[in-house]
Amino acid sequence: MKLASSRGNFLLGKYNFKPKQAAEAYRTILRKMDFLPDDSIMSVAASKGRFLYGHARLQAAMYALFQRMRRKCVADKTNAITFFDQGHPEYRKLYRMAQVYLPTGSVQGAWMSGKTTENLPMDMFTKDANEKLSKHCLFTQAADLIAYAAFLKIKSEHKQLTDWQEQNGFDQLYESLPKTKVNTRVSNAAPRDGIARLK
Numbered sequence: 001m002k003l004a005s006s007r008g009n010f011l012l013g014k015y016n017f018k019p020k021q022a023a024e025a026y027r028t029i030l031r032k033m034d035f036l037p038d039d040s041i042m043s044v045a046a047s048k049g050r051f052l053y054g055h056a057r058l059q060a061a062m063y064a065l066f067q068r069m070r071r072k073c074v075a076d077k078t079n080a081i082t083f084f085d086q087g088h089p090e091y092r093k094l095y096r097m098a099q100v101y102l103p104t105g106s107v108q109g110a111w112m113s114g115k116t117t118e119n120l121p122m123d124m125f126t127k128d129a130n131e132k133l134s135k136h137c138l139f140t141q142a143a144d145l146i147a148y149a150a151f152l153k154i155k156s157e158h159k160q161l162t163d164w165q166e167q168n169g170f171d172q173l174y175e176s177l178p179k180t181k182v183n184t185r186v187s188n189a190a191p192r193d194g195i196a197r198l199k
Contacts, residue, residue: 003028004170023061023168029145036147038043039183041176042068043150046198059094064196068186073124086131094122095163098122107188149174150195 001009008020009015017025018165033041046061073080103117111118134140155161156171165171174193182194189197 003145004148004152004168004173005164019164023170023173026145026173027151028144029177030036030149030173033142033146033181034178036178036181038180039072039185041146041177041181041194042072042183042186043147044068044186044198045150045154045195059091060198060199062094063098063102064198066095066102067104068183068196069119070102070104070120070122070124072183078124079126079129082125082129082139083132083137083143084129086133092129092131096124098124119197146177148178153193153195154197168184174198 003010003017003022003026004020006016010025011017011021016022042065044061044064046057046064048057069080069082082095084095099122101119102121104120105117110116132140134144150160152165152170153174155165161171174195177194184192184194186194187196
């Protein structure tokens with residue numbers, strides 16, 4: 001948010017970017033996410049009042065994201081570890097629960113058992129969640145930048161961008177991400193842009 005709004009003294013470590021400079025710097029950073037594996041960028045957006053398996057908003061979004069992280073690992077036949085930004089103990093609690101119990105729906109509406117959900121825990125995630133202080137972790141900063149760009153895209157869809165955000169093209173900021181890095185399979189609904197919208 002600080003970079004996007006021309007704050008934070010990011011220019012040479014002591015000055016603020018002008019608004020258009022800040023917007024272009026943000027786009028440049030997103031374009032440089034090409035070092036990430038293909039189909040690895042995914043986000044979940046949950047509006048107020050949206051529930052998933054008894055969880056609301058933040059917890060619902062985390063559950064939905066865990067399901068997709070698990071599915072990506074299964075598809076890639078790989079194990080994984082998880083990093084969280086420091087200061088969110090609720091993330092760790094839900095993550096630990098999901099390693100044991102992660103109810104997951106079927107895209108067909110029901111599983112072979114006839115049940116609408118099955119427990120598909122994150123058992124390929126081999127460690128407890130790691131906490132990182134974002135100012136010392138470039139990987140966490142990258143996740144923050146992607147998440148805020150996705151947030152602005154959702155705000156734009158709801159016509160909630162401020163004037164300065166619209167004037168600097170932040171409705172299109174998320175589109176700066178390299179296309180091959182965005183996981184378009186996180187949702188079957190349009191626009192298939194790597195953002196799962198809980199409705």
